[in-house]
Amino acid sequence: MGGRSYYCDYCCCFIKNDVNVRKTHNSGLIHKMTKLRYMRRFEDPKKVLEEESKKEPCTRFLNGKYCKFDLMCNSTHFNEQQLKQLRKIVEAQERTQSLKTTTTARDDNSVKLPWQRFHNKNNIKKFKIKRLPESLKPINFNRMRNDCPNVEWG
CATH class of the missing domain: 3.30.160 (Double Stranded RNA Binding Domain)
Structure with a gap:
């Protein structure tokens, strides 16, 4: 080949x-x-659960035999335990969605990430960087003059 x-x-x-x-x-x-x-x-688990709960069980597949229709079968290939697990997944997904909607509905006192805190330039000037290493802090020329008063450039 x-x-x-x-x-x-x-x-x-x-x-x-x-x-x-x-x-x-x-x-x-x-x-x-x-x-x-x-x-x-x-696929969305909620959609799959709705579709599969409407169908009746496929007797051939659930008895351990081969179903020639596979995913195109008009009966469900999920057993009761699998449907329960799917229900738990859907419930957990709905809980997280409800939590997301409640957190977005909070007032301005909610926790904001650092890049979300400042919306105008006045707030940015007030923000002081304290935890950065010296190499990443902005250059302070007044401090340089005080530390090395006799150094001449050039």
């Missing part, structure tokens, strides 16, 4: 780097199902 091969990230396989071969592979059922399974990881 000469030349470079094309690697399909979804199927984890190498194929010949030819346009027609790649098109045939990408239009194949195995590739589509693998891609769908991969993209399903990034």
Whole structure:
């Protein structure tokens, strides 16, 4: 096999780097199902829970047999324990969203990050940098004159 091969990230396989071969592979059922399974990881858990709780269980899949419809099955492939875990994930996600909305609804006394504290130039002048090392502090020429009064430049 000469030349470079094309690697399909979804199927984890190498194929010949030819346009027609790649098109045939990408239009194949195995590739589509693998891609769908991969993209399903990034779906909203709330949406998945709503869809799967409406369906009745797939008897073939839950009995340990092979379901030829896979992700296109009209029945759910989640057992009760998996649905409970999914509910917990959705509840936790809703709690964090409610916390975010309450923190954004706070008044100006809320905690602000350093770059959010100053909105105008007057406040920036009042801010003094105390914890920086000497090399990062702004140059103070008056202090230099006091430390070395007899030094001449040039």
